[in-house]
Amino acid sequence: MKFKFKDRDRADKLVQLINRQVPDRRIKIVHVCGTHEVSITENGLRSLLPDRIDIREGPGCPVCVTPTSDLDAALQLAERGAIVAAFGDMMNVPGTAKSLSELKSEGADVRLVYSVSEAVKIAAGTDKQVVFLSVGFETTTPMTAAVLEDHPPENFSILPSNKLIPPAMESLLELPDNDIDGFIAPGHVSTIIGVQPYEKLADKYDIPIVVGGFEPLDILYSLGLILNQLSISDPKAENGYTRAVDHEGNSKSKKLIKDVFKETDTTWRGIGTIPNSGLTLNRDYEKWNARERFEVEPRQAEETSPNCLCPQVITARATPEECKLFKDKCTPESPHGPCMVGEEAMCNIWYRYGGRPKL
Amino acid sequence: MNNSESEEETVQLTHGAGGRAMGELIENHVLKTFTNKTAGEIGLDQLDDGATIDLPAEGTLVLTTDSHVVNPLFFPGGDIGKLAVCGTVNDLAVMGADPVALTSSLVMEEGFPISKLNRVLTSMEESSTESGVPIVTGDTKVLEKGDMDGIAINTAGIGLAKEPINDAGMNPGDKIILTGKIGDHGMAIMQYREGLSFRTELKSDIAPLNELLKRARKSGNITAMKDPTRGGVAAALNEMAEKSDLGLTIQEELVPIKEAVSGIAELIGISPYEVANEGKAIITAAKESAREVVEGLKSHPLGRDARIIGEVNQEWTGKVIMETEIGGRRFLEAPLGDPVPRIC
Amino acid sequence: MCLAIPGEVLNVDEDRATVDVGGVEQEVRLDTLSEDVVEGDYLLVHTGFAIQKLSPEEAQETLSLFDELIETNKQLEEEREV
Numbered sequence: 112m113k114f115k116f117k118d119r120d121r122a123d124k125l126v127q128l129i130n131r132q133v134p135d136r137r138i139k140i141v142h143v144c145g146t147h148e149v150s151i152t153e154n155g156l157r158s159l160l161p162d163r164i165d166i167r168e169g170p171g172c173p174v175c176v177t178p179t180s181d182l183d184a185a186l187q188l189a190e191r192g193a194i195v196a197a198f199g200d201m202m203n204v205p206g207t208a209k210s211l212s213e214l215k216s217e218g219a220d221v222r223l224v225y226s227v228s229e230a231v232k233i234a235a236g237t238d239k240q241v242v243f244l245s246v247g248f249e250t251t252t253p254m255t256a257a258v259l260e261d262h263p264p265e266n267f268s269i270l271p272s273n274k275l276i277p278p279a280m281e282s283l284l285e286l287p288d289n290d291i292d293g294f295i296a297p298g299h300v301s302t303i304i305g306v307q308p309y310e311k312l313a314d315k316y317d318i319p320i321v322v323g324g325f326e327p328l329d330i331l332y333s334l335g336l337i338l339n340q341l342s343i344s345d346p347k348a349e350n351g352y353t354r355a356v357d358h359e360g361n362s363k364s365k366k367l368i369k370d371v372f373k374e375t376d377t378t379w380r381g382i383g384t385i386p387n388s389g390l391t392l393n394r395d396y397e398k399w400n401a402r403e404r405f406e407v408e409p410r411q412a413e414e415t416s417p418n419c420l421c422p423q424v425i426t427a428r429a430t431p432e433e434c435k436l437f438k439d440k441c442t443p444e445s446p447h448g449p450c451m452v453g454e455e456a457m458c459n460i461w462y463r464y465g466g467r468p469k470l
Numbered sequence: 471m472n473n474s475e476s477e478e479e480t481v482q483l484t485h486g487a488g489g490r491a492m493g494e495l496i497e498n499h500v501l502k503t504f505t506n507k508t509a510g511e512i513g514l515d516q517l518d519d520g521a522t523i524d525l526p527a528e529g530t531l532v533l534t535t536d537s538h539v540v541n542p543l544f545f546p547g548g549d550i551g552k553l554a555v556c557g558t559v560n561d562l563a564v565m566g567a568d569p570v571a572l573t574s575s576l577v578m579e580e581g582f583p584i585s586k587l588n589r590v591l592t593s594m595e596e597s598s599t600e601s602g603v604p605i606v607t608g609d610t611k612v613l614e615k616g617d618m619d620g621i622a623i624n625t626a627g628i629g630l631a632k633e634p635i636n637d638a639g640m641n642p643g644d645k646i647i648l649t650g651k652i653g654d655h656g657m658a659i660m661q662y663r664e665g666l667s668f669r670t671e672l673k674s675d676i677a678p679l680n681e682l683l684k685r686a687r688k689s690g691n692i693t694a695m696k697d698p699t700r701g702g703v704a705a706a707l708n709e710m711a712e713k714s715d716l717g718l719t720i721q722e723e724l725v726p727i728k729e730a731v732s733g734i735a736e737l738i739g740i741s742p743y744e745v746a747n748e749g750k751a752i753i754t755a756a757k758e759s760a761r762e763v764v765e766g767l768k769s770h771p772l773g774r775d776a777r778i779i780g781e782v783n784q785e786w787t788g789k790v791i792m793e794t795e796i797g798g799r800r801f802l803e804a805p806l807g808d809p810v811p812r813i814c
Numbered sequence: 815m816c817l818a819i820p821g822e823v824l825n826v827d828e829d830r831a832t833v834d835v836g837g838v839e840q841e842v843r844l845d846t847l848s849e850d851v852v853e854g855d856y857l858l859v860h861t862g863f864a865i866q867k868l869s870p871e872e873a874q875e876t877l878s879l880f881d882e883l884i885e886t887n888k889q890l891e892e893e894r895e896v
Binding site (some may be wrong): 113114116121124125128131140144145198212225227228229247248250251253254257262297298299302303324327332335336339353355356361362363364367 | 816817818820843846847848856858860861862863865866868869870872873875876877879880881883884887888890891
């Protein structure tokens with residue numbers, strides 16, 4: 112297949128390069144993307160890298176960062192008789208009382224969709240209200256915007272829970288002594304937003320930010336670029352995924368987001384509220400907002416799990432054991448923060464193995 | 471009264487009530503469709519309270535049972551009837567047994583179309599003939615409309631094994647063999663899943679494995695076998711590792727996967743290792759005879775793509791390690807539940 | 815986050831296209847893309863929408879970039895050793 116980059120010879124050479132370049136100290140690289148984590152894990156990349164390189168998954172998948180209150184709103188609407196459509200990713204994420212799939216097994220009409228278009232199709236074929244749980248970052252938001260610009264049926268609406276990546280990265284950088292040596296920026300978010308937003312961050316915080324693709328060689332290449340920047344002390348935003356990311360991004364998609372949504376403060380599970388890090392519908396599209404249409408009870412304030420040490424764990428300033436919630440209250444079945452969600456998330460690994468096993 | 475094949479005709483509650491209507495349903499549909507019905511003096515045709523089985527040889531009896539439900543009932547490459555026969559035949563075959571006889575218990579929803587029942591019975595007949603395993607006794611029940619969805623089939627099976635093979639009998643140094651390409655069944659039925667809209671020509675791999683595995687047994691020293699159905703190869707290998715308390719290491723580049731399976735896997739973010747196979751087996755064989763076992767498998771059409779994919783060791787006991795195409799190593803974990811399509 | 819995969823365009827119907835991913839066909843909406851799309855193009859697809867046009871030449875270019883990094887790095891290293 113074209114666009115597959117898996118050859119072992121180049122992988123060996125890139126790993127050698129990384130070994131040569133890595134400074135004689137611990138290097139913390141943070142990525143903020145579930146798909147990066149899947150690729151790193153599925154290809155066993157950590158086992159190829161020197162121990163000194165510590166790659167951590169930051170807050171970058173809607174599963175890990177969607178606050179309980181947004182799930183509760185979706186659950187509430189399904190219980191009140193609406194058809195709730197959601198991505199597969201969200202089906203097993205626990206709300207306060209239960210998950211969408213649990214509610215579905217109790218008889219509520221919850222539908223798994225692969226695309227927001229499917230949710231619109233469901234609405235076109237029924238008189239019932241259809242609510243789409245609109246999670247996602249810059250990659251996924253244009254699709255929701257596109258269907259709203261396209262005049263969906265009147266019985267369609269969305270629960271906006273869309274988030275922005277650069278403010279989340281900045282919130283990690285704002286933490287004192289964050290000790291992050293570099294970011295791998297999410298490739299497909301960058302396909303939409305381009306490289307520009309990272310340039311501001313790289314300048315302001317003097318940190319390497321490399322936009323990375325998702326093939327194993329892409330990720331090794333991105334690490335190579337970060338280490339290069341570190342070795343010549345020239346931190347900057349750099350595009351390591353040129354085949355899919357233009358400097359300016361995707362102008363049509365960016366315009367769709369701008370036309371339909373507006374920035375708002377929003378809550379990230381386990382992290383708290385980050386200013387201007389979320390999107391909600393702007394005045395012209397407010398009528399599609401399920402929160403307004405159905406008077407969903409407002410978000411609860413106790414959202415942030417004040418004892419969750421996720422931000423510290425992600426930035427390697429705390430181990431999972433230092434967290435009061437770890438193991439007793441926070442488990443893979445009932446996670447409080449993003450670090451417990453997913454097989455390779457830090458707390459999840461610690462939960463199962465008591466540390467990251469060296470393979 | 472003769473039950474015609476008309477589209478409108480459906481299963482009624484009286485068909486499960488034990489009276490004349492039930493007799494006619496069994497007579498006109500079940501008995502007429504099945505051809506392979508005896509394993510002893512009393513078989514399905516006698517409609518007695520049970521069947522008798524003349525055991526063909528000395529050995530250990532192996533007994534298994536499986537209730538089959540699948541959505542959709544008819545899928546590319548097969549249907550619930552084929553699944554009901556092959557599933558139980560394969561459970562016996564991976565125990566190292568030659569299947570001797572099957573039972574068939576049909577549970578249907580009132581209103582289930584007779585035409586669909588006939589399709590299911592025809593599939594059962596075809597698989598029974600293909601595998602050479604007779605269906606010797608059965609049962610029919612009908613539930614009120616809404617109490618179930620369409621049809622469920624339970625099949626029990628008896629097999630005879632000279633030396634039964636379990637799923638944890640392997641030794642360090644043994645080779646791990648896969649009898650063919652993985653993920654076909656799970657990915658083929660994924661296209662019917664709610665909310666997914668891709669199209670593919672991919673078919674289920676569903677097939678009876680008894681002849682294939684008999685050849686494998688005759689070719690070399692097999693130490694363990696398992697069919698990677700629900701949960702896929704990942705669940706099966708992990709179960710083997712846990713039960714044996716040994717480590718399994720497999721090489722990603724040696725695992726055969728069809729392009730369409732990889733395509734669907736990428737599209738919906740579900741691993742081919744975590745979805746069901748219905749016509750494949752995982753075999754461990756002593757190092758010296760692994761090649762012969764593979765050759766034995768390859769001599770059968772269902773084993774064309776058989777190959778060694780890894781080996782048994784004592785590193786990371788109870789765990790499965792995958793050596794990836796680019797030379798990395800990782801745990802291959804068993805899936806937590808039914809895999810769900812993801813967008814991130 | 816954000817799973818997106820490359821597919822080859824089989825046909826285009828106004829703002830929709832059918833793409834092929836390893837023999838699997840998926841319908842894709844094009845209204846999130848600025849560029850025009852024709853049969854034979856490669857698209858990066860996310861949740862049933864195209865987010866970027868890809869070109870096979872860029873695939874080759876990607877490999878060149880990998881090799882370039884490997885080469886310059888080797889040279890630097892050699893210079894350092896000298």
